[in-house]
Amino acid sequence: MLRVTKLTDYGVLLLSQMADGDEREACTARDLADSTRLPLPMVSKIAKLLAHHGLLLSHRGAKGGYSLARPAHKITLAEIIAALEGPIAITDCLGHDDCRCEADPICSMRGNWDVVNHAVRGALEGVTLEDMVAGKKVTVPSFPLALASSGSERSGK
């Protein structure tokens, strides 16, 4: 159904939890597990992934913990998803080049999928962690996404 996995769902929850509190204070996986009521192993797994992808900084040893690698308004949803689910690619075609399409003249749709993918990614890059923080409200203007649709000519590149 074109949905994000629970990992991402939880990840955003964790991150927004961290962004909400003392920004430069490191908090432990256990703390996060407690405040979000998610199981510790899950939190641990997600934090590791986020740290590995540069969204969190980790401090090892006693008194260690995690902290945001950047201010909340510089972390986008697109990055979070990419960190927890891999690169955003709407179809299989877009990732690798060994799909049947290339041998097959029928599927010259690839370029078009690419545009769709770009549009979706753009939407996701437009939302930052700060926007998602509990209590805040994101406002979206009437939705101005204008794809050149159906036959209308548009100044290409």
Add this chain to the structure above:
Amino acid sequence: MLRVTKLTDYGVLLLSQMADGDEREACTARDLADSTRLPLPMVSKIAKLLAHHGLLLSHRGAKGGYSLARPAHKITLAEIIAALEGPIAITDCLGHDDCRCEADPICSMRGNWDVVNHAVRGALEGVTLEDMVAGKKVTVPSFPLALASSGSERSGK
């Protein structure tokens, strides 16, 4: 990876194949299977779904087949995805109301997920079948999606 299923991928292929040919000529599942080189049972399954959701008209019996229910520029990618994968909802929360969020004050992010979801759906509604038809090129203008983002110059609430 936030990707669409193969059903959808194939579905778009089938539909664009139909849109490409004689628009008001019914073509059989077998024809489609041949021209797209997809296995017949797959084509059959997908066509059934699309017909069931009003994107295709089906004509039963000998000399039967499928035809587009509407002109190609009136069928959006969002509809195709909805027909083949169910309603577009980025997170679990958005579909049903029995998620843990509602008992839990922590997750007031639901409204924000909703905005994200809306943005993605909007992007998908902006692309029609005609845009995807083989040979055509969709061009997208610089990408003007402007979500009110990151504490910067936000006006108002």
Add this chain to the structure above:
DNA sequence: AAAAAGAGTACCAAAAAGGTCCAGTTTCCG
């Protein structure tokens, strides 16, 4: 040294995706 963290991996169960098959029905055509 001991305790409190994170790192890295391996593992498993449940759900979803991907795909096939078959027993009806409907319609056309000779």
Add this chain to the structure above:
DNA sequence: CGGAAACTGGACCTTTTTGGTACTCTTTTT
């Protein structure tokens, strides 16, 4: 009328992906 050509509606199965847990390191502080 009877058969062939199509769609209809399911059931079914296999493989992959998710979701979640566990266990053994290594690092750091006290």
